[in-house]
Amino acid sequence: MSSAETTTPRQAAPPPNVHGASVLTVDVGGTDLKSALSDAAGALADVRRVGTPRSVDHPGDAVVERTVELLNEYRLAWPDRPIGAIGMIAPGLVDEVRGVGVFSANLGWRDYPFAERVNAITGLPVTFGHDVGAAGEAEVRLGAAQGLSDVVVMIIGTGIAAAVFCGGQRVQGGGFAGEVGHAQVPGGERCACGAMGCLETVGSAGAIARRYSQRSGVAVDGAREVLKLAQLGDRHAADVVDDAVAALAFSVGQLAATLGTEAVVIGGGLAQAGEQLFDPLRRAVDNALSFHRRPRLLAARMGQDAGLIGAALRARGLLETP
Ligand SMILES: [Zn+2]
Numbered sequence: 298m299s300s301a302e303t304t305t306p307r308q309a310a311p312p313p314n315v316h317g318a319s320v321l322t323v324d325v326g327g328t329d330l331k332s333a334l335s336d337a338a339g340a341l342a343d344v345r346r347v348g349t350p351r352s353v354d355h356p357g358d359a360v361v362e363r364t365v366e367l368l369n370e371y372r373l374a375w376p377d378r379p380i381g382a383i384g385m386i387a388p389g390l391v392d393e394v395r396g397v398g399v400f401s402a403n404l405g406w407r408d409y410p411f412a413e414r415v416n417a418i419t420g421l422p423v424t425f426g427h428d429v430g431a432a433g434e435a436e437v438r439l440g441a442a443q444g445l446s447d448v449v450v451m452i453i454g455t456g457i458a459a460a461v462f463c464g465g466q467r468v469q470g471g472g473f474a475g476e477v478g479h480a481q482v483p484g485g486e487r488c489a490c491g492a493m494g495c496l497e498t499v500g501s502a503g504a505i506a507r508r509y510s511q512r513s514g515v516a517v518d519g520a521r522e523v524l525k526l527a528q529l530g531d532r533h534a535a536d537v538v539d540d541a542v543a544a545l546a547f548s549v550g551q552l553a554a555t556l557g558t559e560a561v562v563i564g565g566g567l568a569q570a571g572e573q574l575f576d577p578l579r580r581a582v583d584n585a586l587s588f589h590r591r592p593r594l595l596a597a598r599m600g601q602d603a604g605l606i607g608a609a610l611r612a613r614g615l616l617e618t619p
Pocket residue numbers: 478479480488489490491492495
């Protein structure tokens with residue numbers, strides 16, 4: 298795919314009265330593209346969801362075109378709410394400093410300069426960040442980990458990804474930090490990423506459903522059904538859930554020992570299991586540690602729109618930077 302550079306600077310001068318301006322926030326997902334307007338207080342309005350535009354040859358351009366269309370649609374729908382910046386997020390490897398989508402296996406781009414392209418067309422300042430990183434920032438600034446500085450926000454769904462905060466700053470690692478789901482754990486299986494033993498092959502909601510079906514021969518809707526079956530005494534379900542808890546506890550223990558993590562915030566589909574997950578996980582983490590700082594395990598609070606909220610916070614940061 299071509300990603301010829303343009304020479305337009307990434308950040309144009311913001312329009313006047315930017316502090317009261319709204320921010321357009323866009324979450325480019327593997328299936329859906331979500332968008333909303335965010336006001337100066339961070340509240341979302343007019344949350345919309347459309348299919349993520351796909352293009353084999355120009356996947357980045359297709360997303361940029363859709364984002365520009367959305368900007369125009371929101372301006373028409375909300376004429377008295379001027380939009381002063383755009384905050385975009387996406388999965389995969391993201392260079393947030395340059396606003397570049399480094400790689401997305403699912404969506405198909407490589408080294409695509411999203412922030413620069415959208416800025417060149419709209420003239421607005423644009424941020425382009427990582428979806429889980431943005432959700433993590435929302436949890437740290439407004440949600441479950443508010444006021445804490447050494448935090449890991451883990452999103453456990455089909456896979457597992459994390460946002461890591463040390464001393465109040467998110468660790469970026471050039472876009473490579475936070476791939477907790479693709480770090481080896483005891484008992485881990487062959488992973489779709491090509492490595493052997495990744496946490497998400499055992500500890501994710503996707504793995505719980507898949508491993509239960511493999512063992513029992515019974516198809517299930519998802520991990521929540523397996524958790525229910527485990528409560529009802531189904532042996533295969535209980536084993537699979539125990540394996541997941543052990544794998545997650547291993548990773549949390551490693552993080553706590555390495556980073557001195559104060560709190561691990563768990564979000565995504567599996568977090569909805571509540572105490573059925575949190576209680577055994579707390580005990581397993583406790584058993585794995587001795588003198589270490591014991592991280593609190595907290596449920597994410599920002600909900601499904603955490604990424605949109607985090608993206609809006611970053612974009613608003615551009616407006617508020619003199
Ligand atoms: Zn992997």
